[in-house]
Amino acid sequence: MNKEDVYGPELDYIECEGCGWDIGLCVCGEKTKIYSLYKNGIHLHDFTSIKKCAEWLENLIGGSLYQGLCGLRNGWKPKEHSQLYGYEIKTTYSKD
Numbered sequence: 001m002n003k004e005d006v007y008g009p010e011l012d013y014i015e016c017e018g019c020g021w022d023i024g025l026c027v028c029g030e031k032t033k034i035y036s037l038y039k040n041g042i043h044l045h046d047f048t049s050i051k052k053c054a055e056w057l058e059n060l061i062g063g064s065l066y067q068g069l070c071g072l073r074n075g076w077k078p079k080e081h082s083q084l085y086g087y088e089i090k091t092t093y094s095k096d
């Protein structure tokens with residue numbers, strides 16, 4: 001069965017890079033890098049790539065955000081006029 005049949009796009013599906021299952025159902029124990037998006041210290045959503053994060057946030061606030069989000073990941077602090085002001089990206093792993 002195709003994974004898309006199991007998980008609708010509206011569900012919070014994060015694919016393990018090792019086994020391809022949702023990280024909650026991971027069978028391989030592979031560490032998966034997770035990019036957690038925050039705004040003003042509030043956790044919004046988790047992503048497995050900056051690209052997916054950009055797509056999600058662009059749907060929400062518009063614009064072209066990929067470069068900015070890469071900057072956030074690298075510690076850039078947006079100024080008040082920036083569309084990404086108040087946003088933060090923290091990198092974690094699904095397993096320690």
Ligand SMILES: [Zn+2]
Nearest residue numbers: 016019026028
């Ligand atoms: Zn896995």
